[in-house]
Each structure stands twice: as C-alpha cells, then as structure tokens.
Amino acid sequence: MKAKISVAAFVPASRLAASLFALLALSLLFIVSFAQNSHAIEIQEVKSSKGITAWLVEDYTVPIIALNFAFEGGSSQDPDGKLGLTNLLSTMLDEGAGELDSQAFQARLEDLTMSLSFSAGRDFFYGSFQSLQSNKDHTFEMLRLALSEPRFDDVPLERMKSQTISGIRRGLKRPDALAGLTLAKTVFPDHPYGRPSRGTEETVTGLTSEDLKIQRSKIFAKDTLKIGVVGAISADELSVLLDKVFAGLPASGDLIKIPNVEPVEDKSVHVDFESPQTSIQFAMPGLKRHDPDYMTAYVMNHILGGGSFTSWLYDEIREKRGLAYSVGSYLLPYQHSALLMGSTGTRPDKAGETVEIIKQQMQRMAKTGPTPAELEEAKSYITGSYALNFDSSGSIARQLTGIQTQQLGIDYIDKRNDMVEAVTLEGVRKVARELFEGVQPTFVTVGMPITQTAN
Secondary structure, eight states, X not given: OEEEEOOOOOOOOOOOOGGGHHHHHHHHHHHHHHHHSOEEXXXXXXXXXXXXXXXXXXXXXXXXXXEEEEEXXXXXXXXXXXXXXXXXXXXHTXXXXXXXXXXXXXXXXXXXXXXXXXXXXXXXXXXXXXXXXXXXXXXXXXXXXXXXXXXXXXXXXXXXXXXXXXXXXHHHTSHHHHHHHHHHHHHSTTSXXXXXXXXXXXXXXXXXXXXXXXXHHHHOOGGGOEEEEEESOOHHHHHHHHHHHHTXXXXXXXXXXXXXXXXXXXXXXXXXXXXXXXXXXXXXXXXXXXSTTHHHHHHHHIIIIISGGGSHHIIIIIITTOOOSOEEEEEEXXXXXXXXXXXXXXXXXXXXXXXXXXXXXXXXXXXXXXXXXXXHHHHHHHHXXXXXXXXXXXXXXXXXXHHXXXXXXXXXXXXXXXXXXXXXXXXXXXXXXXXXXXXXXEEEEXXXXXXXXXX
C-alpha cells in the first residue's frame, strides 16, 4: 500500500538527551530528506513465524530504526485504591531489567545510542524506541528486557514514586491542571475516565513492586499488541526481531471490563484559586472515532475552535475582545466514550463573559453553520497540513500504531484526505445541530470568584 505524502516543512520534535546526539543528528537528516522530496509511504504488514504482526515502512535514508507499540489497557485499568499504578509502571520499565540494575541499564542505553520511553494513556499503554541500524540486535534485546524482565528494584521505585508525587503536587498548584482534573471527575463521575491518571499522593505512596508485576502481567499481552516500525530494516529482519522481543509475552491479558459512559452535560463547577487568571475548560458529548460523521465533526470543530488563528472562538474571544491569549476546542474519542472539549484562560472578571461567548458560538454553529468559504478554507488547511504528521521516522511509527489502535485500516493514509474533501456544508450543519441543539457543555473554572459582566 502506498500513500503519497508531500511534506513542506521541517518540524524538529526529538528531545533526546545529549548522550543521544548522534541519533538526533541522523533523525534530523531523515526529516530534511523527507521534507525535500515528495515521499511515497509503502506500508508492509509483517507477520513473524510466531504470529507477531507489525506494520513496516522501510526507509534507508539514514541508518536508524523507529518502533512504536501499544497494548490495550491504560490508566483506566488501575485497580480501585491503586490509582496511578499504570503510569508508575511506565516510569519503571527502563529503571533496570534482567541482570542490569537501574544505573547499568541507563548506561547501556547510552552506550548503544538508543532511546526508549513508555507512557500510559486512558485506554492504551505505549512504548517507543529508536536505534541505530548497526546496533539493532543489542537494542532490541534491551527492549525485550524492559518488557519481559523489569526488575522494579526498591531504590529506583522510591525515586520514581517521589518524582510522581512531586508532579502531582505541582499540578495541584496550576489552575489549568486543576481544571483538567476537576473536569474529568465532573463529566465522568464514578467511572475510570474520571480518575486522575497519575493517581493521588496517597495512592502512589502505597504502590509496591508486587503491584507493578501484577499490572504488567495483566496488560502486556500479544492479543492486543499493535506495532509500527519505520527505518532501515527489512521485513525478514524485522520478523526475527519481533519474535525475539514480543513472542515470549502472554497470549492474552487480564483486563478490567470498562463500561461505556455518556459524559455529564450542563454542569458548572468553580474552584476558588488564588491566581491572576481564571482557567476555563469545558466538555460535552462528542463522536467516537468510528462514527460515520466523525470526519464531518472534525472539520466542523476546526471551524469552531480547532483552527488556531482562524477559528470562530479565536476570532470572538481573542481578536474582537482581547479576552484571552489562546482558545481552542478539539474532539477526544475514547474507546468507551467521546468528548468535544476546549479550554482558555482570562481575567477573573471576564470569565463569565468568556463562558457565554463559547456557548453562543456553539449555538451559532447549530443554527447557521459555516459559510461555504469557511468550509473550503478548513478542508484546504486540514488536507494540506496532514503531511506534518509524517515529518520523522518516529512520527510515522506513531501514526502507524495509532491507525491500528483506532482500527482505521492499512489504507487509511490513502483515504484520509478524500474523506475530508467529501465533507459537505449540509453535513457540517447537520452534525452541528446534533451536537449542540438542546445540549449544554459542562464548564469548570479555576481562579478567583467569577463575576458576570455584560457583553
């Protein structure tokens, strides 16, 4: 399968440490080469002899390999009373494995000039890996050790728990982070999506190495594994390494069944907080990724609040009234729910006015919809900027994994822009009516007490 992607800009995204400077330099060479040429992406589905499947884009521009993978089961899998467990697991996998303790493991990563990181979303557990082609046998072995033989030693465990708790404390001192936590538990009460993904100071303090071992065994399984690979490696070479890294994992996991949930509408929650600016966040029911109207809603939201400097919300709140530096909205489809969300920040005495403007623009979208010119401008931007998602080997690997977790099909890259172009004015107006008519978003404000001012 080949997808034609034209990249017009160089957008560096790597944050590798100084010890990985050589790998960074090669990554930058890949991006420059990719940006200078119209690049055809050919996706191969590789299946190993032991049944591990990955999507591969071979590219020998530079001698690097990028791999991204996901297991079903993110922070929503945290047991009651052990919130933050999956997030803590993501911090501990590179803190020692096999015969290598934390210090030796980190030194080996540096010696091999490789990067390795893990993260926990709400629904999936993610890993990413980047390596020099010449070191692939050794670096894939390091990945295998991290996934299959993590040590969870006491000293690094206490260090990572301490770092996590410090982050939790810092978040409670930031109005935007506090607003996000409050919004989640307001729209998803008594549901895993409403709980803090990093946990609380109390729950993280009580987590143990045994908890980590159990959680790893429940989530890391072959039946939900999705893998994307980009770089200087053939399908045959990759097949062997896939078995080496992943074949030893359990065939299936032991995941908690997460119920579907509808977000709570029409709530207003204010949290008093000493701050010169009030943080405003809002959410309402959105569309799941496989809803046939999802792409239409995506284009509609671009016009409403997703289009940065061209959106209605930006024009009304920033340009016309100077109430905020930035404002935006976006669609957030989970596996078991879906949201249309947004945020901004303004002076405490203007928070009430800003909330009303957001509501008014939603109702305007439901009643009149965009103009034909606004729709064409939005579609042109969305299709033209899609190539920026493919500006490096790592970003392409993430795209390959994301397309798989969302079950969009191996030909999605080919079809995506055509799907955008197929969005019609009447379709946008219909979706806007369905989303906004008779529906009020839930708002959370964090800051000084709100005073309503006249428009």
